[in-house]
Amino acid sequence: MAWTIDSYLTDCRQVVEGELERVLPTADESPAVLHEAMRYSVFAGGKRIRPALTFAAAECLGGSRQAALPAAAAIELLHTYTLIHDDLPCMDDDDFRRGRPSCHKAFGEANALLAGDALLTLAFETAAASSTAPAAIVRVLATAAGSRGVVGGQVADLAATAQQADEATMRFIHEHKTADLFRAAVEMGALTARANAESLAALSAFGRACGLAFQMVDDLLDADNPDDHSFSCVHIMGAERARAYATTLTTEAMDALRPFGDAAAPLRALAKRLLERTS
C-alpha cells in the first residue's frame, strides 16, 4: 500500500493512544472521579497532531517511534490540560468541547481544575520516563508550557479578547499560545533521536512556523462560526491576508526541512495537511 498522510496519522494515533492508556490510571483507582475526568478529556477524539509531529521529527533523524513514545504521550497530556483549563468558567467558559460537554460540565468545576493539574503533572512524569535525554525533554516541555510559553500566551489572549488588540499582540499570542507547543513537540522528538544542535535548530524552526500557520488556519476556520467571539487574527488582518500568511509560514516550514531530504517526507505531509485542513 502506498504511504499516505492519513495512514501515517492513523498509525501515530494508535501508537500514542496505547501509551496514554498505559500511563493514565483507571477509575478503579481512587479517587475514581478524578481518573474518570482525566480519561474523559484525553480520550475525546483528538487528532493527536502534536504526537505525530514528535514521531515524525524523531523518524526524520533516524530515531524510533518507540523511543519517542513517552515524549509523544507527554505533549498530548499537556495539550489536553490546556483545553480543560481554557474551557473553565473563569477562562473561555465553554460548555462544549468536540461536541461533548466540557470537562467541568461533566465533572464539576473543582474536579476539572484538578484533572487539568493532574494531566499537566503526568505530562512531566511521562516525559521524565524517556530512555533518551529525559531531563532535556522535560526542560523543553516546561519552557514551552510555562509563563514564557503557553501560559503567557493564554494570559495575553484573555487580555486581548477584552480590548482592542494590534498585530504585535496577535503575534505574541500565536507564538506562545500555539507555536511554542508545536516547537516543543518537534524538539522533543528530535531529542529522543539524539539530534545535534544544527538539526535541532532546523526542526525547531519548522515546528514554530508550522504552529503559527496552524493557529492562522484555526482562526480562519473559526471565523465561519458566528458564535465565536474569541480573539482572532482574522479581525486583525482580514481573512485574505491571514490565508496568505498561513501559506507563507508553511513555505517557511518546508524550507527548514531542506537538509533532511526524503526522511522529512512525513513532516512535509503533516505541514501541508495542517494548512489544507477544513476542520
Added chain:
Amino acid sequence: MAWTIDSYLTDCRQVVEGELERVLPTADESPAVLHEAMRYSVFAGGKRIRPALTFAAAECLGGSRQAALPAAAAIELLHTYTLIHDDLPCMDDDDFRRGRPSCHKAFGEANALLAGDALLTLAFETAAASSTAPAAIVRVLATAAGSRGVVGGQVADLAATAQQADEATMRFIHEHKTADLFRAAVEMGALTARANAESLAALSAFGRACGLAFQMVDDLLDADNPDDHSFSCVHIMGAERARAYATTLTTEAMDALRPFGDAAAPLRALAKRLLERTS
C-alpha cells in the same frame, strides 16, 4: 554561635529565596500581570519548611546545599501552586492567605489559575535543572504531585468536606494531600546527594511520618479557629487522640533517622519543631 533550628531555618529560607528570585521572571517580562501574580504568591512570607527538609536530607547524606538548591526551589514552587489553586472560588474559596488577599482576589480568577499552572510548570523546569539525577528528581516530584498524590488528596478532601467522612478517608487525605509532598521534599534532597536505596527508603519513611504529623498539628491549630469548617482530623478522632497520634508519628519519624547518627540532627530538630509549633 551555637547551632539552633531557628538559625538553620533562617539560613535555608535565605538560600532558597535567592534561587526563587533567580528562576522567577520579573514583571519586566510580558505578561507583567502573570509574573506579578506568581511572585506575589511565592514571596508571601512562607516558612519554606519543605525546602529546609530537602536541604537537611541532602546534608544528612553528605550532600551539599548547592546541589540540592534546584530541588528545594522546585518543591516550594509546587507547594505555592497548590495554595493558589486551593484558594480559588471553585475549591476552598478563600479570600485571604497569610493575612493578605489570596491570589485570585488580588489578580482575578483567570490570572490566579494561570499563575498556579505556570508555577507548577516552573517547578518541573527547575527540578530538571538539577546537576544530579534530574530525571529521577522530576519523577519523584511528579508522582507525589499527581493524581496518585497531592491532586488525588485534594479531590478526596473536597468530597470529604461535603459529606460525613471516616478515619480511612482521613488517612487517605493526609497521606496524599500532605505527606506525599513532604516525602518528595526529603527524597529529592537525598537524590541530589546520590542516596543509595537503603538511605532513600529510610529518609522516605521519615518524610512521610513527618508530613502526617504536620497535617495533624495543622488541623489541631485550625480547630481553634471557629470560622474554619474544612475537613479536619479533629472532627474524626477528637483533639486528644489527634495530638497523641501526632506525637507517635514524630517518634516514628525519629526512629527512621537512627542509621544516620549526628548527620540527621537538623532533620530531627525540624521534626520536633513541626510538632511543637504554635502557628
